[in-house]
Amino acid sequence: MRKGNKIVAVDLFCGAGGLTYGLETAGISVALGVDIDPNCAHAIEANSKAKFLQADVASLDVDKVQKALEGGDFTLLAGCAPCQPFSTYSRAAKQRHGENAGDGRSEDWRLAEHFGNIVRKVQPDIVTMENVPPLAQQEVFKIFLETLEGYWVDWKVIECNSIGLPQTRKRLVLVASRLGPIKIPDFDLPRKTVQATIGGLPEINAGGQDPNDRLHKASRLSSTNLERIRASVPGGTWRDWPERLLSSCHTKETGATYPSVYGRMEWNSPAPTITTQCFGYGNGRFGHPEQDRAISLREAAMLQGFPRDYSFLPEGESVSFAKVGRLIGNAVPVTLGSVIGKFIKQHVEEYRSSSIGEASESLGQN
Structure with a gap:
């Protein structure tokens, strides 16, 4: 026994x-x-x-x-x-x-x-x-x-x-x-929202980083994508944009089936599935609900259930969006x-x- x-x-x-x-x-x-x-x-x-x-x-x-x-x-x-x-x-x-x-x-x-x-x-x-x-x-x-x-x-x-x-x-x-x-x-079990999970993190800009957390870092946005995210509403789609901001893929018949691309998350709802490319605004509904940027690597990790202080890289190693994004997106929550x-x-x-x-x-x- x-x-x-x-x-x-x-x-x-x-x-x-x-x-x-x-x-x-x-x-x-x-x-x-x-x-x-x-x-x-x-x-x-x-x-x-x-x-x-x-x-x-x-x-x-x-x-x-x-x-x-x-x-x-x-x-x-x-x-x-x-x-x-x-x-x-x-x-x-x-x-x-x-x-x-x-x-x-x-x-x-x-x-x-x-x-x-x-x-x-x-x-x-x-x-x-x-x-x-x-x-x-x-x-x-x-x-x-x-x-x-x-x-x-x-x-x-x-x-x-x-x-x-x-x-x-x-x-x-x-x-x-x-x-x-x-x-x-x-x-x-009780449902959790985006706001309850990442709402307390400091504000940062596109391309910016929290000085106290190197993973709370957001990817840069082109001037066009900055206009696009400013024209986006939480839970909305690229159909909310003025026509001048649409790309060729949006006007194709196949593009109509992917409304969540270039979308913002909603504070009072869960996030979409976090992928290895979640740090990119154009890769899904990965826009921050309020700030004009994609979610940061830290926010993505927290939406995967990782604690805020979880360490993905040794001290001193530079933060690569592709490397850390892959670790976060591929993880079992x-x-x-x-x-x-x-x-x-x-x-x-x-x-x-x-x-x-x-x-x-x-x-x-x-």
Whole structure:
């Protein structure tokens, strides 16, 4: 019988540590974060107790995973296998360029299979995977489910605003357990708005930066885009602009299907899905609700559930919008990681209570 309820986890495809940080806030000990991108090392080790391992999950030494999981009463293998071909942003981009959003089999598709292979070899007590909703309709998801033979499995698409994240983001969440039946509940936590999340940050201009927070930095705007954002209203579209500000793409038939491009967020609503390009005003509804600029990197991170002081870069390293934007946009929202972690903790505690109760009853009968 297991003596305690300590859960030790390994976070595959850990990125900037959104899932790791969320799991830790829920009381789960994350021993190791694994990612092929060396830029993730600082974020993992500066903000959590986990160690970082730069490795390709496709060729990962499973013994290192096994060793990292030692010392726990229960083991958890967690991760978000990147599946960019299925993301809404990726599919929309392909459609804008006249490409077939579903053609070919990208190597990105296979990352979920590599995740499944590690599960098969390690056999952790619990598995959780977070991903884009369209993955559920793909063959690779069916293959992943087949690797979970011997587990009780449940999965569902979660609207992140229902768990307290100030975003309209939808994510597929899967949990699997060798301990017993497991079912993801329906969440209906208090909704959060853009204003409640970032409304207290100091004002900055386009191209400006808060002297006390180098990540509270906004990208520059051309004179035309500055006119455009001044003509934009929260929740509105480029259709609100005077005709002289319209670009050629807006007048095309295909442009009419993308009204949120060059949009402002609304204070009293959740933000749209935060992407790797969220620092650019023309990349979606990423305009600040009041200030004439796109949201800053810090604001994007906070809308992803990261605390205001989360460190993405070592001291002294210059801030790159592309680099930090990619870390933030690709991250598992911290709030989602925390909710998943609390649910897994509850599942383990229920298992222990049941097991201890059954054991005590058995001893009393002998």
